[in-house]
Amino acid sequence: MVASICHAREVAKREPTILGREGLSALLDTLRANGYQLVGPVVRAGAIAYEAIAGLDDLPAGWSDSQEPGRYRLSRNDSPALFAYTVGPQSWKKFLPGAVTTLWQAKRQPDGGFVIAEPPTAAGNYAFIGVRPCELAAISIQDRVLQGGEYCSTAYLARRQKNFLLAVNCTRPGGTCFCHSWGTGPKASANFDLVLTELLSPPGQRFLLEIGSATGAEIAVQIPQQIASPHELAESAQLLERASHQMGRTLATAGVKELLARNIEHPHWESVAERCLGCANCTMVCPTCFCTTLSDTTNLTGDQAERVASWDSCFTLAYSYLHGGSVRSSRQARYRQWLTHKLSNWFAQFGEAGCVGCGRCITWCPVGIDLTAEVGAL
Amino acid sequence: MGKKLGPKIAVWKFASCDGCQLSLLDCEDELLSLAAVIRIAYFPEATSAELAPPYDISLVEGSITTAHDSARIQQVRESSQLLVAMGACATAGGIQALRNFSHVEEFAAKVYAHPEYLEHRSIDLAHSPPALRAAGDPLCGQDRLSGAPGILNRATAIAEHVPVDYELRGCPINKRQLLEVLNALLNGRRPEIPTHSLCLECKLQGVSCVMVSHGIPCLGPVTQAGCGALCPAYQRGCYGCFGPSESPNTAALSEALLQIGWQRADVMRAFRSFNAAAAAFRQAGEAYAR
Structure with missing residues (x-):
């Protein structure tokens, strides 16, 4: 059993401070100087992607997006805002531990036997820059799933062991966001090292900095900053209060677990199946979906073999393939499996919901199937 | 030896x-x-x-x-x-x-x-x-x-x-x-040839959906993976070269293609290419030929 990394640390109590753009740049430099590899938001092919960044200049200044079911558009204005975008199609699971992981390799020996080796996952020492509160909640869920039980993902553990989370509170929610329904945002409350709130009012762009862990405090003391004024604290609180009323979607989370459990045979599943492409996009973009499939490969001579885990989805037929066929052969059964797992059975399995209200599954469904509307129809 | x-x-x-x-x-x-x-x-x-x-x-x-x-x-x-x-x-x-x-x-x-x-x-x-x-x-x-x-x-x-x-x-x-x-x-082992949609291949490679982020018509959601998401990686829609995926909902995708600006004849032509006679694509092509 491995305890959650950030929770276990003693959290330093400090006043919120204010950083300028140079201060934020210094913060990124400090993280790098402390051995972290920076990963953050960049604009890539018309969407926000998470990639290695060198510094502040790589962040998507002036970029924001509009999101609705099945539609995402990025646009740029002359604002200096670095975090005016809402979450894009990727999530941090891209690095935790990633889409494809080699679990073990085997080599045939001259005597006919074989030796198995577990390739070490590069720890990465990632500092994630700009983690949104809903994403913090998703990482916390994945912590429970992948390292919280008797069987851990060693690759996940390796990545989470030295993993700095620089969060950013959401002051501009998107059209498919509903984190306020789960209480997972728009303000980060736990599971981060440092959190920023971007302020753009006169005298200009600055960032309110709050500390969430001892590691965060150790980094924070190394950069120049000022104590935040009461006015700045009030502005931050006001922005976040306003954001919680600007969510494009709402989900009635109270009783949703029971609602789904009661409606396993509801005729509405058939209506969803008519629209559902079965393409698996929702599960791929979901920051909590953790399923993988295993495949065994060999080299041509059969002297070496390896087992690889790669992202899989309950929307594929192979996912539920047992002897004789797929258990969930209809799209109706597959959509129901996904939604009831997220919103109902996840509670029984992990003691919480498997949804954080990020809205990715709604935006990135090519036909715009809306989880909140489907639950509403039950 | x-x-x-x-x-x-x-x-x-x-x-x-x-x-x-x-x-x-x-x-x-x-x-x-x-x-x-x-x-x-x-x-x-x-x-x-x-x-x-x-x-x-x-x-x-x-x-x-x-x-x-x-x-x-x-x-x-x-x-x-x-x-x-x-x-x-x-x-x-x-x-x-x-x-x-x-x-x-x-x-x-x-x-x-x-x-x-x-x-x-x-x-x-x-x-x-x-x-x-x-x-x-x-x-x-x-x-x-x-x-x-x-x-x-x-x-x-x-x-x-x-x-x-x-x-x-x-x-x-x-x-x-x-x-x-x-x-x-x-x-003497089973070949690993997935039959699911191309969308998984895009996502595994970090390619963002061209249909959702650009409104580019794409057959990926009903097409079998295998090409390595060649076209979407270059911000082109999928042409369906690998034929129908294991469980394609061509009717729902066709509706979505009409909504982002295609005409019925465009939908028909998209399904009538390299895999025109594959059952699911043939049916979709026939539905939009009328």
């Missing part, structure tokens, strides 16, 4: 462009190690050397479009332990299956000054492969195919004629998938 004789592999061409069988020669980095573990028994694109049948593995490219080919594929099947149909032609009829929706006589009359020659061509014994020569090609030397026209009205997949052990999709196939099948067969 004594050299073990590898399995005998034959490569057959039917109505096709040769692109799929050339994928085998495209395996440049792996070609030498592959050549060390297999024996090329019949592969006119690569070598004029031939080994007599039977063959352990036959790789079959192309669709069946003539009466001669429909007889020849039977011989290929009989002389092969395992038969792998490779490419959109062999698995769905290919682009030439567009004839299935029209009249061959009309095409022939437009293209050829003397379309009757198509019916009355002679088949030279020397052009039949060794397997068929040895087995006595029933069609060799005939001037005219008795009773049946030389050109068939429909271009059809290999599996419509003989039992097929494995199918590799694509126009052309992905050489990695071809290697995977050969590798798996050599090592």
Whole structure:
């Protein structure tokens, strides 16, 4: 059993401070100087992607997006805002531990036997820059799933062991966001090292900095900053209060677990199946979906073999393939499996919901199937 | 160390462009190690050397479009332990299956000054492969195919004629998938050839959805993965080269394509390409042809 990394640390109590753009740049430099590899938001092919960044200049200044079911558009204005975008199609699971992981390799020996080796996952020492509160909640869920039980993902553990989370509170929610329904945002409350709130009012762009862990405090003391004024604290609180009323979607989370459990045979599943492409996009973009499939490969001579885990989805037929066929052969059964797992059975399995209200599954469904509307129809 | 004789592999061409069988020669980095573990028994694109049948593995490219080919594929099947149909032609009829929706006589009359020659061509014994020569090609030397026209009205997949052990999709196939099948067969394991949608392949590579983020029409959600998401990686929609995925909802995708600006005829044409005759795409094409 491995305890959650950030929770276990003693959290330093400090006043919120204010950083300028140079201060934020210094913060990124400090993280790098402390051995972290920076990963953050960049604009890539018309969407926000998470990639290695060198510094502040790589962040998507002036970029924001509009999101609705099945539609995402990025646009740029002359604002200096670095975090005016809402979450894009990727999530941090891209690095935790990633889409494809080699679990073990085997080599045939001259005597006919074989030796198995577990390739070490590069720890990465990632500092994630700009983690949104809903994403913090998703990482916390994945912590429970992948390292919280008797069987851990060693690759996940390796990545989470030295993993700095620089969060950013959401002051501009998107059209498919509903984190306020789960209480997972728009303000980060736990599971981060440092959190920023971007302020753009006169005298200009600055960032309110709050500390969430001892590691965060150790980094924070190394950069120049000022104590935040009461006015700045009030502005931050006001922005976040306003954001919680600007969510494009709402989900009635109270009783949703029971609602789904009661409606396993509801005729509405058939209506969803008519629209559902079965393409698996929702599960791929979901920051909590953790399923993988295993495949065994060999080299041509059969002297070496390896087992690889790669992202899989309950929307594929192979996912539920047992002897004789797929258990969930209809799209109706597959959509129901996904939604009831997220919103109902996840509670029984992990003691919480498997949804954080990020809205990715709604935006990135090519036909715009809306989880909140489907639950509403039950 | 004594050299073990590898399995005998034959490569057959039917109505096709040769692109799929050339994928085998495209395996440049792996070609030498592959050549060390297999024996090329019949592969006119690569070598004029031939080994007599039977063959352990036959790789079959192309669709069946003539009466001669429909007889020849039977011989290929009989002389092969395992038969792998490779490419959109062999698995769905290919682009030439567009004839299935029209009249061959009309095409022939437009293209050829003397379309009757198509019916009355002679088949030279020397052009039949060794397997068929040895087995006595029933069609060799005939001037005219008795009773049946030389050109068939429909271009059809290999599996419509003989039992097929494995199918590799694509126009052309992905050489990695071809290697995977050969590798798996050599090592007695199941080939890892996913049948799910292309969308997973985009997401595994971090390619953002071109349909959602740009409004670009894309057949990816109903198309089988395997190409490595070539087109979406360059911000183009998927053309459906790998044919229908395992559980395609072409009706729902077609509706979405209309909503982002396509006309009904555009939807029909999208489904009527390399895999026009694959069941799910054929039905979608028919639905929008009306």
